Amino acid sequence: MQTQLERSNLTENEKMEAFLARIDRGEKIEADDWMPDDYRNQLIKLISMHGISEIMGALPEKEWVPKAPTLRRKLAIMAKVQDEMGHGQLLLRVAEDLLAPLGKTREDLMQDLFAKRLKFHNVFHMEAPTWADAGVIGWLVDGAAIITQSMSLDTSYAPYARALHRICAEEKFHAQHGESIVLELAEGTEEQRKMLQEAITRWWPSLLMFFGPPENGTITSNQSTNMRYKIRTQTNEELRQAFLKKYLPRIFHLGFTVPDDTIYFDEAKDQWVYQQPDWEAFKEIVKGNGPRSAHRLNLRETSYTETKWVRDAIMAYGRHVG
Amino acid sequence: MGDFSRVETVEAAKQNHEYTQALTDLLFQLADDDFILAYRGSEWLGLAPHIEEDVAFSSMSQDMMGHAVMFYEMLEQLGVGKADDLAQLRAADAFRNAILVERKNGEGDYNNDPHYDWAYAIVRSYVYGLHKQVRLEALLQSSYVPLTLVSRKMLTEHRYHLMHWQVWLKQLANSTPEARQRLEAAIEKVWKDAGELSQLGPNADSIARYGLIAAEDELKQKWLTLAQENFEKVGLVWPGEPGVPAERGRHGQHTAELVQALATLSEVYRIDPAASW
Numbered sequence: 001m002q003t004q005l006e007r008s009n010l011t012e013n014e015k016m017e018a019f020l021a022r023i024d025r026g027e028k029i030e031a032d033d034w035m036p037d038d039y040r041n042q043l044i045k046l047i048s049m050h051g052i053s054e055i056m057g058a059l060p061e062k063e064w065v066p067k068a069p070t071l072r073r074k075l076a077i078m079a080k081v082q083d084e085m086g087h088g089q090l091l092l093r094v095a096e097d098l099l100a101p102l103g104k105t106r107e108d109l110m111q112d113l114f115a116k117r118l119k120f121h122n123v124f125h126m127e128a129p130t131w132a133d134a135g136v137i138g139w140l141v142d143g144a145a146i147i148t149q150s151m152s153l154d155t156s157y158a159p160y161a162r163a164l165h166r167i168c169a170e171e172k173f174h175a176q177h178g179e180s181i182v183l184e185l186a187e188g189t190e191e192q193r194k195m196l197q198e199a200i201t202r203w204w205p206s207l208l209m210f211f212g213p214p215e216n217g218t219i220t221s222n223q224s225t226n227m228r229y230k231i232r233t234q235t236n237e238e239l240r241q242a243f244l245k246k247y248l249p250r251i252f253h254l255g256f257t258v259p260d261d262t263i264y265f266d267e268a269k270d271q272w273v274y275q276q277p278d279w280e281a282f283k284e285i286v287k288g289n290g291p292r293s294a295h296r297l298n299l300r301e302t303s304y305t306e307t308k309w310v311r312d313a314i315m316a317y318g319r320h321v322g
Numbered sequence: 323m324g325d326f327s328r329v330e331t332v333e334a335a336k337q338n339h340e341y342t343q344a345l346t347d348l349l350f351q352l353a354d355d356d357f358i359l360a361y362r363g364s365e366w367l368g369l370a371p372h373i374e375e376d377v378a379f380s381s382m383s384q385d386m387m388g389h390a391v392m393f394y395e396m397l398e399q400l401g402v403g404k405a406d407d408l409a410q411l412r413a414a415d416a417f418r419n420a421i422l423v424e425r426k427n428g429e430g431d432y433n434n435d436p437h438y439d440w441a442y443a444i445v446r447s448y449v450y451g452l453h454k455q456v457r458l459e460a461l462l463q464s465s466y467v468p469l470t471l472v473s474r475k476m477l478t479e480h481r482y483h484l485m486h487w488q489v490w491l492k493q494l495a496n497s498t499p500e501a502r503q504r505l506e507a508a509i510e511k512v513w514k515d516a517g518e519l520s521q522l523g524p525n526a527d528s529i530a531r532y533g534l535i536a537a538e539d540e541l542k543q544k545w546l547t548l549a550q551e552n553f554e555k556v557g558l559v560w561p562g563e564p565g566v567p568a569e570r571g572r573h574g575q576h577t578a579e580l581v582q583a584l585a586t587l588s589e590v591y592r593i594d595p596a597a598s599w
Contacts, residue, residue, distance in 0.1 A: 055373065062367045063433050069590040069599035070406045071391045075384060078364055082380040089373045131590045131599075189597050299368070303436065307371035310440050310494075313501035317493040 023230055028158035031097040039229050042222070043157055044098050046231065048109050051091030053121040056113075057141075058084045059296045060124060064134040073181070080138065080177050087167045094159045114301045116288035123206045125290025132185055132192075132199035138178020140203060140247060144210045146171045147243050156230040186254045197256050204258045205277040211243065212236040213279050244272040326532055330467045332399050344528040345466055346402055347418065348535060351523060351572060352457075353393030354419035357409055358580070359450060360387035361587050362423065365432035371440055382447075382483045389480075392472050399468075410588035411595060414581045415574040418523060421567040422446060422515035424580040432586075441501070441508035444494065448487035449512050449549070453519040455484055456545040457535070465533035492556040509561055516564035520545065523572030 010018070015034055022029070029035055058081050065081055068074040096106055112118035123141050128134065149168050155161050185196040214237045215223070226232045234242075248265075251258060263274045284290070288297065329335050336342055363383030370376035394405035402408065425446070428438035458480060461473035494501045520541035522529045530537040546564070553560050569575040591599065 055368075058368050064590075065367055066361055066364045066432060066587055067589045069593075071387075071394065071409055073599060074364075074587075075387055075391065078367075078380060078384040078387060081367060082377055082384065085368070085373060085380065086377045089377060092373065184598055187598070189594060191594065192597060299433070299436070303369035303438070306437060307369075307440055309498070309500050309504065310371035313494055313497035316497040316501075320496055 023156050023228075026230075027156075028161065029156055030158050038225060039231075040098055040101075042225055042229065042231055043160065044095060046226070047091055047098065047160055048095040048112075049119055049121075051088050051095055052109065052113055052118055053124060054084050054088035054091060056120040056296060056300065057124045058088070059299060060126070060128040060292070061134055061137055063128055064131060067131070068134075069131060076177050076180075077134065080174050083170050083174065087163075087170070090163045090166065091160075094163050097159065110304060114297060114304075116297075119286050119288070122209045122282060122285045122290065123203075124296070125285045125288070125293045126203070126206050127291050130195050130199060131181075132195040133202070135178055135181030135185060135196065136199045136203050138174055139182045140178070140200075140207055141210070142171055142174040142178055143247055144207060144243050146175060147246070148211065148239055151234045151239060152232055154230075154233065183254075186256070200251060200256050201259045204260070205281075207243070208240065208274065208277045209279075209282045209285070211240040213282070214240070214276075241271050244274070248272065327465055328467065329465055332468070335400065335466060340528055341532050342400065344525045344532050345469075345534055346397065346400060347523055347525045348529050349393050349397050349400075349469075350418040351420075353390050353397065353408070354417045355423050355450075355454075356386045356393065357390035358417070358419045358583065359423040359446075360384070360390060361583055362425075362427055363447075365427055365436075366438060366443065369432075369436060369438055378486060379443075382486065385479045385483065389472075389476050392476070396468060396472070406591065407595065410584075410591045412584075414576045414584055417571070417574065417576060417580060417584075419571050419576075419580075420515070420518045420521070421569050421571045421577060422512065422519060423450065424571070424577060424583060425515070426579050426582075439504075439508065441494065441504035442511060444487060444490045445505065445508040445512045448484075448491050449516050450519070451480070451484040451487050452549055452552075453516075453541075453545045454480060456541055456548070457520075460536040460541060460544075463533070464535055469534070488552065491552070491558075495556045495558050506559070509558070513561045514565045515567045517542075517566040518571060521566070521570075521572050 016036055019029075019034065019036060019039075029039075061077065061081050061084070065074075065077050068077045092106055092109065095109065099105065099108070109118055113120070123137075123144075128137065146168060149164050149171065153161060153164050153168060155164070182196060185192040215235050223232075223235065248258070248263075260275045263272065265271070266273050285293070288294075326338060326341050329341070335345055360383045363379060363386065366376075366383075367380055368376065370379050390409070391405065394408050397403065397408055398405045423446075427443060428436065430436040430438075455477075458473045458477045462470050462477075464470050464473070491505075494505045520538050522535070522538050526538055529535060535541070550560050569577055
């Protein structure tokens with residue numbers, strides 16, 4: 001309590017200096033600690049987007065859960081998508097603690113989602129028309145997510161770091177789940193291999209976009225704020241390169257291709273040189289104008305609206321017994 | 323004829339054709355009930371009233387699907403067919419599930435404009451769960467020892483599921499007038515089918531005679547007594563004797579809703595059942 005009182009006597013500038021000194025020392029920030037507004041706002045933006053992406057991310061796979069081809073696959077994909085929802089729940093709780101001092105709740109996040117103010121990852125706006133898409137989502141989309149999330153494991157905000165540690169451990173199983181579906185198709189019939197190649201081709205631009213536009217030497221103010229506060233430590237391009245290095249050799253090894261005739265690995269620069277996806281299209285997709293955006297938002301909004309009576313009932317029951 | 327009061331192995335069961343037939347029929351009822359209701363549960367994914375419930379419901383559907391797999395595998399061991407084929411390639415008239423579990427969750431398709439009924443989900447899951455509890459406890463005394471072993475395992479998981487639905491029932495019954503009304507409408511709907519749950523189908527007599535499970539009436543009285551106690555405890559009006567649907571699911575008669583469900587759940591597998599998935 002003493003330190004709290006002392007802190008409250010500090011000027012805003014002094015609080016900020018003390019906060020930055022903590023960040024520089026590698027200390028972790030807890031939910032109840034003093035933090036500058038822009039730190040809080042960046043975290044809210046990042047974590048609520050991450051959380052809602054997990055939840056919206058369950059929807060493309062949801063399409064395949066009831067259709068999974070064998071009993072084992074049915075069990076595995078049910079477990080996997082349940083995990084994703086669980087991650088969403090975990091992250092929304094972290095976001096809720098950050099939102100509380102602003103007088104906002106999960107309900108606000110849901111309404112922001114429906115109004116397209118709260119964005120979710122580009123990949124979850126895309127179509128998943130075959131079983132192979134479910135495999136590619138598990139293998140490559142989750143693989144990409146592991147790369148970005150692993151970077152944030154050491155984030156300065158302790159509750160986010162704790163959530164990420166749990167999430168990353170589970171994501172590794174998901175990537176194995178996806179890889180297992182993909183390998184089965186890759187070693188399968190002509191029709192199965194064709195289905196898989198089409199899915200890889202379909203997902204390629206979205207996978208490149210997943211990490212965000214390249215910086216080309218200039219990083220955005222958002223990114224520099226996040227890096228100054230040690231919320232994140234790597235740039236979009238560094239993450240994308242890590243992904244390409246890990247997965248392109250595997251895709252090629254299985255005898256599949258990506259829709260990029262000129263892609264090559266530049267040994268001297270130690271990086272993949274690839275054709276840029278359409279970044280204008282990316283902007284439209286994350287704004288909520290992707291091929292499946294309206295469908296999935298509608299699915300979520302309809303079910304949310306139609307079950308309002310249930311949430312009201314739970315509140316009423318709480319008052320009744322409480 | 324031999325002694326079939328305690329059958330330890332598949333080989334022993336297969337010594338008697340009539341015993342195997344009764345056992346097979348019962349296993350199909352057990353497997354198909356869990357399989358189809360778990361499928362209905364999986365259609366709810368992403369649509370539950372809140373995220374915590376989505377996680378919980380999905381976890382329970384997964385456990386239930388796991389139970390179905392165990393029963394299908396027991397059928398496979400008996401030489402009836404490959405578990406995946408049994409689950410996904412049989413025609414609707416070969417299914418032995420009760421009609422209650424095949425009813426759709428509400429209007430619309432799981433992926434296209436679904437308008438699902440949460441009150442129905444709760445009441446169906448609760449009634450099915452209560453009956454399943456009674457059935458699994460009865461199976462602990464089954465003459466087929468492998469069935470007693472899997473039932474014991476399932477019971478440990480199942481108790482938590484039942485508790486979950488009991489909490490929902492209690493909360494909705496004591497909340498808002500709207501919730502109460504929806505709950506009562508769902509009870510009425512479920513009650514029209516619920517009487518079929520404890521039926522054992524065309525081989526009911528030999529299933530009971532071989533001590534595979536308790537007789538229909540005993541199962542029925544047990545779950546109804548528990549249900550009535552719980553309804554009174556949470557303040558719900560007891561709907562009385564449950565009805566049975568027009569179709570007789572245990573005899574292989576089903577609704578178009580099952581046909582649709584089977585087409586969906588086997589869509590990918592049917593592309594090439596000989597392929598490895």
